[in-house]
Amino acid sequence: MALLLLGLLVLLGLWGLLRASARSPPALRWPPGPHPLPFLGNLHLLRVSQQDRSLMELSERYGPVFTVHLGSQKTVVLSGYEAVREALVGTGQELADRPPIPIFQLIQQGGGIFFSSGARWRAARQFTVRVLHGLGVGQGPVADKVLQELTYLLGQLDSYGGEQGLGPPSPVSPACLKPFSPAGRPFPLALLGWAPSNVTFALLFGQRFDYQDPMFVSLLGLIDEVMVLLGSPSLQLFNIYPRLGTLLQLHRPVLRKIEEVRVILRTLLQARGPSTPWGGPVQSYVDALIQQSQGDDHEGLFAEDNAVACVLDMVMAGTETTSATLQWAILLMAKYPGVQGRVQEELGSVLGPGRLPRPEDQRVLPYTNAVLHEVQRYITLLPHVPRCTAADTQLGGYLLPKGTPVIPLLTSVLLDKTQWETPDQFNPGHFLDADGHFVKRAAFLPFSAGRRVCVGESLARAELFLLFAGLLQRYHLLPPPGISPAALDTTPAPAFTMRPRAQTLCAVPWP
Structure with missing residues (x-):
């Protein structure tokens, strides 16, 4: 028992x-x-x-x-x-x-879109997605803005001159392997970033800027300086050891530049204010922010400080990423003339010499589409x-x-070896099947994935395709005199993103 x-x-x-x-x-x-x-x-x-x-x-x-x-x-x-x-x-x-990344906590105080969290992030993201859709992102109206900006960019490149009458080299011709001898002056690679930046500014502020406008020049210069500072070793040290970094004042240079950007953004916000009454037509992201702040906003999610934080995020992210990617795409075309020749052959046969590209043309330009995807895969921008x-x-x-x-x-x-056949090589074949048709790849995640996927992904895709195709319809992109394609520098510059180093190319008009 x-x-x-x-x-x-x-x-x-x-x-x-x-x-x-x-x-x-x-x-x-x-x-x-x-x-x-x-x-x-x-x-x-x-x-x-x-x-x-x-x-x-x-x-x-x-x-x-x-x-x-x-x-x-x-x-x-x-x-x-x-x-x-x-x-x-x-x-x-x-x-x-x-x-909570220390430098971005100081810059944005938990606001904005990119580095915020919780309710403030959800409200800002939902608002931004809704407004961009209302402004025509991913639709015809924004494509028209991009193509209009393309004409200004082409005019700027034309001012550098170039030898006329050169036809596109055959993708299998030895001419692809030899640089032409352009008569025009080399242009700075960074010039290509002006067009995508201006498209972003037009969506944000309801107006494009002349390329010589002092505000446009100042804003682009400040964005460039901020991106370089954010990627510097001193800022990385500050983020890891914020107390030591504060003692050494490592954060002061970037905060000064950010404040200069804010002054410009507040000026543009105030300029739009009187013309944006409650319930009136929304012509820009700033218009929508102003109207939102005039409405039911008990938690202050769209008060001036957070509104400026949202615009700051859109300015910094919307200009740097697309601008740098377009520069990489053109640099890689100059470095790989055989690839450039095949793109131009496809553009010539499908679009002809007179018709500008449209977003829907991506479906009938599989090689061009594959090249753009491979550029984004290969450069790993962020x-x-x-x-x-x-x-x-x-x-x-x-x-x-x-x-x-x-x-x-x-x-x-x-660069995953299990997902890509030649991960360390620039190879548009990663996105083509045996018959030359474009193939989507699950591991193509340059815009990230999930709930934090890039809010401007559709805008960036449309801009890159239209500007890239439009540039290659008009020009051969070549190294400057005395430099071979193989010698072009594709080592990323030290910055917050993996942007290309400052260098020059030649744009030779054709046909």
């Missing part, structure tokens, strides 16, 4: 333990990673100018989900298509926040922007606590 009673007690105890373990949350688990050093963490393992490549090398040792210590901050890195896609698409709102877990989150078999910074490494997706 005593043994039977003891057995029952043991069974009851085991049942209670099982019930308790079922009710209690699973224990938090961190992914593996290199052992951190005091104060430095794992910074000694990361190259300053190529942090994304260093992280990819660490993933080969520690797996697709691993932990690094950036100073004292434990950060989880996701590497490769499978790990990144699972996190960005599979976790929903759990990975939709941004961690290698990574960190996310943050909004709650305890399961990733790759590990349970991460709320507030964990997570780096979805987009470079590792765009």
Whole structure:
């Protein structure tokens, strides 16, 4: 009897333990990673100018989900298509926040679109998506704006002169391998960024700027300086050690430049204010912001400071990314004349010499479309922007606590050896099947994915296609005299994005 009673007690105890373990949350688990050093963490393992490549090398040792210590901050890195896609698409709102990055906390105070989180981010993003759609992004009206801007850009390039009457080289001809000898002056590669920047400004402010307008010149110059400063080693140091960075005043130069940008943005906001009554027609993003602030906004989500923060994000992101990508595309055409020749042959046979491209032409220009996609894959313009877990989150078999910074490494997706045949080579064939038809690839994620996918993706796609096709319809793009295509520099410049280095090209009109 005593043994039977003891057995029952043991069974009851085991049942209670099982019930308790079922009710209690699973224990938090961190992914593996290199052992951190005091104060430095794992910074000694990361190259300053190529942090994304260093992280990819660490993933080969520690797996697709691993932990690094950036100073004292434990950060989880996701590497490769499978790990990144699972996190960005599979976790929903759990990975939709941004961690508090010190320099952007100072700049935006938690506002804007790009580095905000929670209710402020959701309100700003929903508003921005709605307004861009209302302004015709992804539709005919914006395509017309882009093509109008293309004519101004062509006029600017024409002013540099060039040898007339050269036909397009055959893609299999030896002429493709030899640079022409243009008579005109080389133009600065950065000039190509003026057109996409002006398209963004027209959507934001309801007007385009003359390329010599002092405000246009000042704004582009400030954006350039800010992007360079944000990618500098001193700002990276500030973000990792904000107290030390504040003591050394490492943040002051970029804050001064940002304030100069804000002065211009406030001037443009105030200029639109009187002409934007409540309920009137909305002709720009700023018009919509002003009307929203006049309406039911009890939480102050669209008060002036946050309105300026939203415009600042749109100005910085909308100009830099598309501008840099177009520059890369044209630089790569000059470096790979055989690819350029095939694009021009396709444009000539499908569109002819007189008709400008339209967005719907992408379907009948598979090689041109493939080249543009390959440009974006190959350059990995924005290698990574960190996310943050909004709650305890399961990733790759590990349970991460709320507030964990997570780096979805987009470079590792765009260069994933399991997804791309020749990941380190510029190869438009990545997006073509055996019959030359365009093929979508799941691992093509230059705009990220999930709830934080780039808000301007459709605008960027339309701009890039129309400007790229329009430029190659009109010009051969060549290295400057004395430089071979192979010698053109495709090493990224140090900046917040992986932008091309300052250099010149020649634009030779044809046919």
